Amino acid sequence: MKAGFIGTGSMGSILIEAFIHSGAFNPEQIVASNRTMSKVSWLAETYSGLQAVHSNREVVQQSDVIFLCIKPGEYKKVIDEIKEDVLPSQYVVSITSPVLIKHLEGLLPAKISKVIPSITNYVLSGATLCIHGNRMQPEDKEWIENLLAHVSSPIRVSESYTRIxxxxxxxxxxxxxxxxxxxxxxxxxxxxxxxxxxxxxxxxxxxxxxxxxxxxxxxxxxxxxxxxxxxxxxxxxxxxxxxxxxxxxxxxIRATHGKFEEDLEKAELLFTLKQ
Ligand SMILES: NC(=O)C1=CN([C@@H]2O[C@H](COP(=O)(O)OP(=O)(O)OC[C@H]3O[C@@H](n4cnc5c(N)ncnc54)[C@H](OP(=O)(O)O)[C@@H]3O)[C@@H](O)[C@H]2O)C=CC1
Ligand SMILES: O=C(O)[C@@H]1CCC=N1
Structure with missing residues (x-):
């Protein structure tokens, strides 16, 4: 089992470190990329065996489960870059709220889940919010939630309550x-x-x-x-x-929801724009 991470900023690196510290993955099982190489090379220097690569496509080609740890505005570009490499057998986990499951399922053949982490996962506590896509079978949901249980309490939520x-x-x-x-x-x-x-x-x-x-x-x-x-x-x-x-x-709550509505509209535009 190999886990790939695209984006190793704040949350991508927190998840990688939490998975390693919890014993969920050995560093050898992790491959990661980031736009700014220094933000991923330190992880390879710190955790011997972790592989830092220059291309997002390489992450996908090597992984069974791929965590997309980028910001909403960066999703469409990354998905266009990797979509030819993604297989139906792979899991793709998105960690951002405004990019909807339907957007991801529309472009990628993989089994998709949206999992919203929390900085508390760094100390192996707090929740991870799980919203599973249509291709996730009961055994797939169980597998991903068992993985997340190493670093958190996985809690299923409805996509309509993601923001709150x-x-x-x-x-x-x-x-x-x-x-x-x-x-x-x-x-x-x-x-x-x-x-x-x-x-x-x-x-x-x-x-x-x-x-x-x-x-x-x-x-x-x-x-x-x-x-x-x-x-x-x-x-x-x-x-x-x-x-x-x-x-x-x-x-x-009104302020966060107001900003979220704007982000949802921007994501909708990005994903429906003909290229
Ligand atoms: N921070 C938190 O507590 C939480 C964050 N999230 C979600 O996690 C996501 C990431 O947030 P966060 O980690 O805080 O943000 P960061 O800005 O710290 O990390 C985003 C990372 O994505 C990288 N990136 C951008 N474009 C590309 C690309 N084309 N290819 C590869 N890597 C790329 C950036 O690289 P570069 O170094 O070049 O900028 C950056 O390191 C957001 O969607 C956020 O909503 C969810 C729950 C909690
Ligand atoms: O501020 C943000 O947008 C992200 C989402 C959840 C926590 N931080």
């Missing part, structure tokens, strides 16, 4: 980190605590809260209830949050 699922699972780490950064900035500014100490406390708190909400048997409402001691300080803080953050997530 990915907002939570894939954009969420950045939103949460932004929140934590603001908390740390204010702690330093208001009280003079050192940034290092505040950051360490906030990071440990985030890890513990994540555990409570996953394996710890808590949901967000119960967790707040248990911390919000009647007449205590948490209630004062939550009162400020409820007032000042009111409507913020609705606005955030």
């Amino acid at each position: 699922s990915s907002d939570i699972s894939s954009c969420g780490p950045a939103f949460l980190a932004n929140f934590i950064q603001s908390f740390i900035d204010a702690a330093v500014e208001v009280t003079g605590i050192s940034r290092e100490e505040a950051t360490m406390l906030a990071s440990e708190m985030t890890l513990g809260t994540g555990k409570l909400l996953t394996t710890g048997g808590f949901d967000p409402i119960t967790l707040q209830k248990r911390v919000r001691v009647p007449g205590g300080v948490t209630a004062e803080g939550l009162r400020i949050m409820e007032r000042d953050l009111s409507g913020m997530f609705e606005r955030l």
Whole structure:
């Protein structure tokens, strides 16, 4: 079994490293390409046996499963480049939301899945959102999800809920980190605590809260209830949050969905334009 990666920017390299660290693939089983060669050659230098190649076609020719880890605007160009080499027996996994399964199935004969990863997969945690194409048989779905289970919790979602699922699972780490950064900035500014100490406390708190909400048997409402001691300080803080953050997530979700609609239109244009 050989896995190919086209695009080794942020997410392509995270997936490669996660698959290697989890033991899902040995470096010898990975072949990768990237437009800027230095972004793939470091992986070959770091993981002995991993093959960095200059051409996307070569990745396809050598692989059983091919991960497309490029941005939406780059898909059509890459697909036109590789389509003659793609076989019906191969799996092609796309990691971007606005390029629809129908676009990919229309141009490639392979078994197609859309799998939206998350930066959390780097530490072998978080979800991967799975949307399988029509050519994926039950055993194919099981195979790909077993592979993804090495680095994540694979969760099937409907293509129509890709955006909101990915907002939570894939954009969420950045939103949460932004929140934590603001908390740390204010702690330093208001009280003079050192940034290092505040950051360490906030990071440990985030890890513990994540555990409570996953394996710890808590949901967000119960967790707040248990911390919000009647007449205590948490209630004062939550009162400020409820007032000042009111409507913020609705606005955030509308903003991500607005941008997604634009991306969908651009992808539709790219894939339907006669060349
Ligand atoms: N970052 C994240 O947390 C997540 C990202 N995604 C999705 O992953 C995709 C990639 O995102 P991300 O990795 O962050 O973006 P990056 O810009 O970091 O990576 C994209 C990579 O694709 C390479 N590339 C572009 N064109 C070609 C080409 N023709 N042939 C080969 N390689 C090419 C780029 O090369 P070059 O170095 O020359 O620019 C770059 O390294 C996006 O579609 C995004 O939606 C999904 C979930 C989470
Ligand atoms: O910001 C982005 O477009 C990508 C998609 C999900 C996370 N990052």
